[in-house]
Amino acid sequence: MPQRRRCGVLGDPISHSLSPVLHRAGYVATGLDWEYDARRVPAGTLADVVGSLGEQWRGLSLTMPLKREALPLAAEVSDAARLAGAANTLVRSDDLTWSAGNTDIGGARAALAERGVTALTSATILGGGATASSTGLALCDLGAREVRLLVRSADRAAETASVLRSHPGRPDVVVAGLDDVVTGDVVVSTIPAEAQEAGLVTRCADVPVLFEVLYSPWPTPLAAAADGRVLVSGLDLLVHQAALQFGLFTGVDAPLDAMRAAGEQALAARGAS
Known part of the structure; x- marks a missing residue:
């Protein structure tokens, strides 16, 4: 047998x-x-x-x-x-x-597509680790040519910024602090729930699509404030x-x-x- x-x-x-x-x-x-x-x-x-x-x-x-x-x-x-x-x-x-x-990249694209997001021009990513790299590459695959990485430490985001800049679309990647402006067609959060303070939640409120990569705890502060907007969850991913x-x-x-x-x-x- x-x-x-x-x-x-x-x-x-x-x-x-x-x-x-x-x-x-x-x-x-x-x-x-x-x-x-x-x-x-x-x-x-x-x-x-x-x-x-x-x-x-x-x-x-x-x-x-x-x-x-x-x-x-x-x-x-x-x-x-x-x-x-x-x-x-x-x-x-x-x-x-x-x-x-690497199915993280294709999984992120599919999770967004399932919620009707199939084309982008710009995005903001909260966090600069490995998950930010894979989701960021998915955003670039969908057309994002401007990507903002908002991070607590610019040094820790250097590798992710380099990865995103190597995408064939050659996006413009800006690294700034978590207290900076949030803009774009989508905001992707790869940061812990406890780092999602009220001011950050407010700055994300005008972005039409929220991609929250966490699935536990749920809802995170960002996800709880996403009423009326497109929400892609960590479980989707x-x-x-x-x-x-x-x-x-x-x-x-x-x-x-x-x-x-x-x-x-x-x-x-x-x-x-």
Whole structure:
């Protein structure tokens, strides 16, 4: 009897991850007898862990702090992962080599498109870390040519600014403080809920689209103030990037509705506990 196929999510911390919930729901909905688990993998140890995996392992979802460590482990690197300088996906081929991809970018595009946002000219991103890089590249794919990065520390945003400027669209990227002006067709928040102070919420009020990448706690101050505007949530992003991974891992179209419903139920249960 052939071994059951296995996939999983690796990172540190990892106990909060909804990825097992989403992927397992996908397996149930499509009738796949696969396994998907979460495993804590600290920074600096990814190569050893990947090297120890048996032949039944077919896909890995990667979260912080492993997304940059994944690139040297892959025989092939997708254009998106190379542009971002980070991979959230490792897919194993039949020859047992790994390919690296980045479904965060495509997931962000799909999450925006689902809410009717398919073209942009300018945007503001709150925060300057890895999530700002991937969502920023998605915004540039949708046409944004002016991107403002509002951050607490300009030095910490230097890498993200460089990544966005390397996009083929060659956007104009401005780095400023969190207390600066918020403008554009969309504002993307990648900052913690506790950093969303009242003045910042007010400055974001006139931007027609809010993309809040958090899904817990929910609603964040920014999301709570988004009545009447287009709101893209962190769960939207998570489900769409997971659906793209699901297809890469299994070769089967992802059951998006089933995966989303499972994620909503899991978050509701967490909120009730």
